[in-house]
Amino acid sequence: MERLLDVLREQLRLTGTKEGCGEGECGACTVLIDGRIVNSCLVPVAQVEGCEIKTIEGIAISETQLHAVQQAFIECGGAQCGICTPGMVIAAVDLLEKNPNPTEAEIRNGLAGNLCRCTGYMKIFESVVRACEG
DSSP states (O other), rough: OBBBBHHIISSSOTTTSSSSSSSSSTTEEHHHHHHHEGGGGGOOOGGGTTEEEEEEESSSSSSSOOOHHHHHHHHTTTOSSSHHHHHHHHHHHHHHHHSSSHHHHHHHHTTTTOOOOTHHHHHHHHHHHHHHHH
8 A cells, every 4th residue: 555655755756745753643744635634644545536635845825935834934943853844834834724813722732733853842833923923
């Protein structure tokens, strides 16, 4: 059984999606499938035929303009080693599309499925707050 994560990275060369744990626990491989957050390491590629899949490569507004969340991660230093960053960004984008003005508790809950190995959560949370302001 081929996983969506492997097809994205190895066949389509969309290497922004990372493999952290391979067990659906860390969120590094988060993508959007038909607008829903999914851990791509748990999804058999056969299950997504005909679905819209958005990876970190599809988050920017255009080739020259980043999404507000991406820009905020740069400005606030929200990206550290980079393993969790794509999943965190996708989770934050999803959260802000559903709730453009979340509370701190809602931000923490919205990112709860994503683990940061660097334990740098404060800069990540600051990045999401900045994205809400911008």
